Amino acid sequence: MGLFESLFGGSSNKSAALAKERLQIIVAHERGSRRSSPDYLPALKKELLEVVRKYVTVDPNQIKVHLDREGAYEVLELNITLPEDEPQSVRKVGGVSRVRLD
Amino acid sequence: MATIIVVTSGKGGVGKTTTSASFATGLAQRGHRTAVIDFDVGLRNLDLIMGCERRVVYDFVNVINGEATLNQALIRDKRVENLHILPASQTRDKEALTQEGVERVLNELRESFEYIVCDSPAGIEKGALMALYFADEALVVTNPEVSSVRDSDRILGILASRSRRSEHGDPPVKEHLVLARYAPDRADRGDMLSVEDVLEILGIPLLGVIPESQAVLQSSNSGVPVILESGSEAGAAYSDLVDRFLGKSLPHRFITPQKKGFLKRLFGGG
Numbered sequence: 001m002g003l004f005e006s007l008f009g010g011s012s013n014k015s016a017a018l019a020k021e022r023l024q025i026i027v028a029h030e031r032g033s034r035r036s037s038p039d040y041l042p043a044l045k046k047e048l049l050e051v052v053r054k055y056v057t058v059d060p061n062q063i064k065v066h067l068d069r070e071g072a073y074e075v076l077e078l079n080i081t082l083p084e085d086e087p088q089s090v091r092k093v094g095g096v097s098r099v100r101l102d
Numbered sequence: 103m104a105t106i107i108v109v110t111s112g113k114g115g116v117g118k119t120t121t122s123a124s125f126a127t128g129l130a131q132r133g134h135r136t137a138v139i140d141f142d143v144g145l146r147n148l149d150l151i152m153g154c155e156r157r158v159v160y161d162f163v164n165v166i167n168g169e170a171t172l173n174q175a176l177i178r179d180k181r182v183e184n185l186h187i188l189p190a191s192q193t194r195d196k197e198a199l200t201q202e203g204v205e206r207v208l209n210e211l212r213e214s215f216e217y218i219v220c221d222s223p224a225g226i227e228k229g230a231l232m233a234l235y236f237a238d239e240a241l242v243v244t245n246p247e248v249s250s251v252r253d254s255d256r257i258l259g260i261l262a263s264r265s266r267r268s269e270h271g272d273p274p275v276k277e278h279l280v281l282a283r284y285a286p287d288r289a290d291r292g293d294m295l296s297v298e299d300v301l302e303i304l305g306i307p308l309l310g311v312i313p314e315s316q317a318v319l320q321s322s323n324s325g326v327p328v329i330l331e332s333g334s335e336a337g338a339a340y341s342d343l344v345d346r347f348l349g350k351s352l353p354h355r356f357i358t359p360q361k362k363g364f365l366k367r368l369f370g371g372g
Binding site for chain 2: 014015023
């Protein structure tokens with residue numbers, strides 16, 4: 001800071017306001033994604049996998065559970081890739097259930 | 103019944119160890135039997151900040167592994183009564199801290215101490231998770247700077263979801279904000295996040311504001327917790343913080359810019 005600025009307060013670009021705004025956005029976003037990946041998701045995934053495995057042999061890595069938000073709906077998407085050597089089974093099961101948010 | 107307090111932040115270099123050292127010293131000064139544990143396995147530093155680095159014989163991991171008793175590893179502070187330090191290990195073994203081992207040591211400490219202060223390492227890896235897992239209360243150390251505030255918010259999320267209290271459905275970990283390295287004049291000019299800004303974003307109660315102060319570096323140079331430098335602003339701020347933690351209602355100091363005289367402005371200083 002130059003002599004003039006230190007004497008008379010100087011020009012300030014008020015960057016703190018920008019910092020606050022950016023933080024509010026990113027923190028809200030990250031809190032949102034924490035919520036949309038609830039604690040029961042791993043357990044749900046495990047149980048679903050057990051059910052599917054009663055009928056078909058699937059790799060634990062071939063099941064994907066994803067929770068997303070579309071407007072007022074929460075979308076639970078479930079994708080299971082079935083093994084290739086099961087001729088009579090469907091190759092891919094895609095399930096989408098819509099839950100209305102309160 | 104002992105209270106376990108974690109000093110955490112997510113981000114490194116914000117003042118966790120400085121805060122742990124001064125907070126534990128302050129509790130002990132006020133007559134409470136206090137132990138402070140360094141959880142930063144591999145990067146031991148609390149011993150240096152507290153000035154007992156040459157008295158370390160056994161460490162936390164030695165106790166967990168049964169290679170030493172707790173009493174052999176605990177270092178009695180030479181300045182303040184009622185204060186003991188359990189240093190971290192310098193091992194590079196990331197798996198040295200086991201949940202069972204940490205729990206066993208904490209349970210043994212509970213028998214003879216009122217307060218157990220856990221100095222967390224930076225990050226959200228195992229050491230940091232172990233430091234916060236058993237906590238009853240948390241001091242979240244934050245600097246008025248974007249990355250620190252964001253990381254603090256992340257740590258608050260982890261406290262709410264991955265602590266023992268959350269896993270057991272007990273009342274949540276009590277959170278306290280410690281805003282460190284605060285420069286009131288810069289906040290006043292609008293080029294540093296203000297106390298109010300940080301409080302609004304993080305939404306947890308403020309325990310103390312520690313002003314940016316040369317005394318912090320000076321006291322770490324000499325291995326004296328800054329709270330013992332009672333003439334310094336940072337030391338006085340930590341004293342207030344400890345009193346507030348123990349239930350006193352004190353106004354926050356050092357949060358408004360000091361009026362600088364013309365000459366002081368001209369020649370700096372302060």
